[in-house]
Amino acid sequence: MLPFEPSRKPTIEDNWRGIILFGQNTQSYKFALAQSLLELNPEDGDLLRLEDLAPVYAKHLTEHLKNADKQGVAGSSKFLDACRSYNSDTSTYSDLVNATVQMGFKNVIDAFHRVNRKDVPYRFFEDERKTLGGIRITENFSKLEESPQFQDLSNEAEARWRLVETAWELRISRALVAVEHDPEMELLFTFDGKRRRKNVTSTRDALNGYQKGYCFYCFEEIHLDKQVETFPDVDHFFPHTLKQYGLGPTIDGVWNLVLACKDCNRGIGGKFGAVPTERLLARLYTRNEFLIGSNHPLKETLMRQSGGNHTERQSFLQDFYNKAWAILIHQWEPPEKREAQF
Incomplete structure (x- = not known):
């Protein structure tokens, strides 16, 4: 557990x-x-x-x-x-x-x-x-x-609106709508009934609200304005390098994407190729449950990627964690810059 x-x-x-x-x-x-x-x-x-x-x-x-x-x-x-x-x-x-x-x-x-x-x-x-x-x-x-986060609320509402209307516009079963991540463009996208790609919204805009405007790891404030220093990175919780060890392609799933400040993702003492601690794994589970609670169509995407119920999703994360730790050996957790926000 x-x-x-x-x-x-x-x-x-x-x-x-x-x-x-x-x-x-x-x-x-x-x-x-x-x-x-x-x-x-x-x-x-x-x-x-x-x-x-x-x-x-x-x-x-x-x-x-x-x-x-x-x-x-x-x-x-x-x-x-x-x-x-x-x-x-x-x-x-x-x-x-x-x-x-x-x-x-x-x-x-x-x-x-x-x-x-x-x-x-x-x-x-x-x-x-x-x-x-x-x-x-x-x-x-x-x-x-x-609130310092007020400036980002419009982006979050727009991203949520785009996700909801995409499910309606495709006119197919919500359970069949899969949201995928384009790492180069940092966009969430899906496919219509003819398998044509449909860009939905910015990955950052879609995820920021579920992290309440804070870095996933240290709870430093992050903002969606590209011109500010606190503009976050889109990070793979389980490092992308695990793909070469046979743990892909699910590693690119929304379940494994978080927003991180630059210090945590690539600064001195940052995560890089290490595995976050189990305490952070529990935080990932909580964040994913927020996403599942949102419906339209992130719920179905997350459930398809990580499990149909709470027990299955906990087992999926723990199993993935055990495999990743055995491969990468090193664990990582930064000091928190403020009290836990989620």
């Missing part, structure tokens, strides 16, 4: 990421609303009227419809049809905004905070549509804005 580290109380950032990464999705409206809030960046107490929210909200949906026409499991949607009409130049911008105000927010505002059939403890807005025609921003969203 893998050892497990003590848990910590979920933060405001955890609550936001829970909404984006783990909420059940039958339409993509929750992603559009999240992206709208992040873009508008309102302050505590601000009232966002639907007519002010609608243009930004509709913009995100129309942009995604250009790349993936299916934005939900429902067979039809009058609101999405209005967005399509705008994209095809058969309706005006005013028509689009009016349709968004009338139809675009019917369910998403009620369901936004819901994860696993219950609302998260931290609410980011209150519904005041009946009295004032909009939503009231709470202190929690202002605190979210103050």
